[in-house]
Amino acid sequence: MNTPVLLGNSYPLSLVRRRVVIEPRPLEELRTEIAARGLISFWGHANTLTVARHILGYDPTPPYNRPALTLDAECLPSLSGQSFDQVWLLSPDYRAGFRPEIGKEVGSEDILGWQVLSVVFVQTSP
Numbered sequence: 001m002n003t004p005v006l007l008g009n010s011y012p013l014s015l016v017r018r019r020v021v022i023e024p025r026p027l028e029e030l031r032t033e034i035a036a037r038g039l040i041s042f043w044g045h046a047n048t049l050t051v052a053r054h055i056l057g058y059d060p061t062p063p064y065n066r067p068a069l070t071l072d073a074e075c076l077p078s079l080s081g082q083s084f085d086q087v088w089l090l091s092p093d094y095r096a097g098f099r100p101e102i103g104k105e106v107g108s109e110d111i112l113g114w115q116v117l118s119v120v121f122v123q124t125s126p
Helices: 027-037 046-056
Strands: 005-008 020-024 039-041 077-079 086-094 111-121
Touching: 005 027, 027 046, 027 086, 027 111, 046 086, 046 111
Parallel strands: 005 039, 005 086
Antiparallel strands: 020 111, 086 111
């Protein structure tokens, strides 16, 4: 069985402890991966959930508010005891100068597009 897609709106660089490859990917590829493998979310900003749900076609609401990733013994991201060698990020591109207000829903008029990134954690040599 394939590991579900681990999805968030950002990834803390302070948790990078091994080589990573970060690549922009098409939104449709993310949708295809979610359809095939399912979704586990660590989405951190509730104010973009409604618009993200609409653009993604899947609900990125996490199982609880602002889940925190940890690292496993191999320095891979882990959530609720499950480790992942890839993280997908879906982040809004805001209009110039726009900063979302804390706790306020972001309207679609403030989002110009979406950036999809695949973050792959590369196997390290022994």
